[in-house]
Amino acid sequence: MNDEDDDLILADLPDDELVQQMFDDLYDGLRDEIEEAVHILLDRGWEPYNILTEALVGGMTIVGKDFRDGILFVPEVLLAANAMKGGMAILKPLLAETGAPRVGKMVIGTVKGDIHDIGKNLVSMMMEGAGFEVVDIGINNAVEKYLDALESEKPDILGMSALLTTTMPYMKVVIDTMAEKGIRDDYIVLVGGAPLNEEFGRAIGADAYCRDAAVAVETAKTFMARRHNSMATAV
Amino acid sequence: MVIACGALAREILDIRDRNGWHHLALTCLPAQLHNRPERIPAAVEAAVMAARPHHGRIVIAYGDCGTGGQLEALCDRLGVTMIDAPHCYAFFEGSARFAAHDDEITAFYLTDFLVRQFDAFVWEPLGLDRHAELRDMYFGHYTKLVHLAQTDDPALDAQARECAARLGLAHERRGTGYGDLPRWLERA
Numbered sequence: 001m002n003d004e005d006d007d008l009i010l011a012d013l014p015d016d017e018l019v020q021q022m023f024d025d026l027y028d029g030l031r032d033e034i035e036e037a038v039h040i041l042l043d044r045g046w047e048p049y050n051i052l053t054e055a056l057v058g059g060m061t062i063v064g065k066d067f068r069d070g071i072l073f074v075p076e077v078l079l080a081a082n083a084m085k086g087g088m089a090i091l092k093p094l095l096a097e098t099g100a101p102r103v104g105k106m107v108i109g110t111v112k113g114d115i116h117d118i119g120k121n122l123v124s125m126m127m128e129g130a131g132f133e134v135v136d137i138g139i140n141n142a143v144e145k146y147l148d149a150l151e152s153e154k155p156d157i158l159g160m161s162a163l164l165t166t167t168m169p170y171m172k173v174v175i176d177t178m179a180e181k182g183i184r185d186d187y188i189v190l191v192g193g194a195p196l197n198e199e200f201g202r203a204i205g206a207d208a209y210c211r212d213a214a215v216a217v218e219t220a221k222t223f224m225a226r227r228h229n230s231m232a233t234a235v
Numbered sequence: 236m237v238i239a240c241g242a243l244a245r246e247i248l249d250i251r252d253r254n255g256w257h258h259l260a261l262t263c264l265p266a267q268l269h270n271r272p273e274r275i276p277a278a279v280e281a282a283v284m285a286a287r288p289h290h291g292r293i294v295i296a297y298g299d300c301g302t303g304g305q306l307e308a309l310c311d312r313l314g315v316t317m318i319d320a321p322h323c324y325a326f327f328e329g330s331a332r333f334a335a336h337d338d339e340i341t342a343f344y345l346t347d348f349l350v351r352q353f354d355a356f357v358w359e360p361l362g363l364d365r366h367a368e369l370r371d372m373y374f375g376h377y378t379k380l381v382h383l384a385q386t387d388d389p390a391l392d393a394q395a396r397e398c399a400a401r402l403g404l405a406h407e408r409r410g411t412g413y414g415d416l417p418r419w420l421e422r423a
Contacts (some may be wrong), residue, residue: 029366075362078369113340115376139376140340165299166321195272195303 010037015044019055026059027066029079031086038087048094049101049131056087057129064126064214074118081122088128101131104224107149108159109137111170116163119193119213123159126213127220132157143170143177150178150187156227157220160206162193172204179205188223192216236289237420238282239296241266242323242348246385247296250417259420260290266348270360272301276309283313294423296416298322318419327383327414341378343404347385350395358401370403379405385413 010033013021018037025033034056041051063080066072072080106127110120117139124134135153137145150158158178162168171191178184184205191201192210201209207223210216239247241263251259264282268275279295286293295310295317310317320326324344325333336342349356358364361373380402382395392408399406 073360073362075366075369078362078372079366082372113337115340117376118372164321165301165303168303195301197303197305200303 011040022055023059023062026080026083027063029083031083034083034087035090038090048091048098052091052129056084060084061214064212068212081125102133103131104157105133105155106157106159107135107137107153107155109141110139110161111167112140112142114162114164114167115139120161122213123216126217130217143174146174156224157188157190159190165195168193168196175205190216190219236260236286236293237296238293239263243296246413250413250420275300275302276305280309283315298326316423324383326416327385327411329414341376342381343377344381344383346383347391350382350391350398353398374402377404379407382408383411384408385411
């Protein structure tokens with residue numbers, strides 16, 4: 001950002017330019033500016049859901065693409081996510097009040113033996129931004145914890161994350177246990193994490209491997225649409 | 236011919252010299268590849284292809300190193316041997332001994348190489364030189380830094396303690412020597 005931009009007064013910008021500026025500010029990880037812009041749009045009568053999808057998710061999608069293309073790296077993505085989090089914290093209570101559309105529900109957690117949650121947290125945030133209700137059960141989850149969460153939360157999707165090659169096989173333990181209990185097909189199972197790949201996802205019996213948060217959102221939406229279609233056909 | 240991760244160069248050369256294995260040729264790939272492990276198999280394949288016309292036997296001094304089995308699949312395809320361990324932490328400590336620490340999931344490991352290169356391989360790639368506020372997003376769930384020490388070097392130990400302090404973690408030194416590496420090299 002140059003000196004000229006430092007003097008920018010967000011409140012003076014028309015809506016379309018303000019949204020463009022929010023894309024830039026998300027890209028630069030400027031949390032204060034994002035929070036200010038969210039308040040401005042709310043004051044102008046924007047629906048919280050529209051701010052979330054058009055400005056925040058729209059901006060993070062650009063960040064995600066540039067991460068995938070090797071233009072941005074993890075620190076920049078984390079700063080952008082932190083800025084989005086600031087905006088979401090303002091919008092979340094308002095979204096609950098205004099009854100924003102809910103696309104589906106997801107339980108997500110990092111597998112047993114693994115404490116890494118950066119990717120998982122990014123997926124959670126982007127899924128929430130896309131209209132999913134997300135129940136995050138945290139790190140180092142044994143199979144029982146996943147099963148308890150499925151039982152109590154009754155989600156559409158189970159998401160599992162792992163960063164280590166030594167912990168990723170545990171995903172199969174969870175899926176196999178779900179199969180043994182006859183509940184595997186009740187859920188869409190998505191897996192992700194740096195050392196995983198599509199072949200691994202297929203081999204362990206997941207529905208899909210998602211290489212990043214943006215892909216996770218798109219994959220989840222596709223599976224939810226298929227699920228609705230098949231339910232409609234069954235009816 | 237050993238094709239190795241650059242993070243092992245100093246150790247392999249020392250083992251070679253101590254044992255008088257003067258026939259052992261070494262070529263190293265950039266240790267920075269660990270920041271993009273998905274690129275390791277292609278780099279190893281290129282190095283094997285380049286070495287094949289000149290060397291009868293080629294071995295790969297890498298563990299899985301975050302490649303998710305891709306490096307093993309490549310080595311099987313090329314008919315070359317690699318180290319049967321998840322990463323260098325495991326084979327320096329001894330794979331069996333390392334595996335016994337399965338309760339140590341909140342430990343962040345550094346070898347001598349990583350202590351020496353802490354800024355270049357940890358601090359800067361994680362952006363902590365520019366954004367110190369990200370530290371706890373990366374390390375919030377870790378409790379201790381374990382320095383797997385290949386050598387007895389008080390200056391390096393002091394550096395490791397400083398690394399731990401910068402990450403906000405407790406420090407533990409665990410002398411490992413070269414672990415399984417000399418025996419693997421001898422067999423290879």
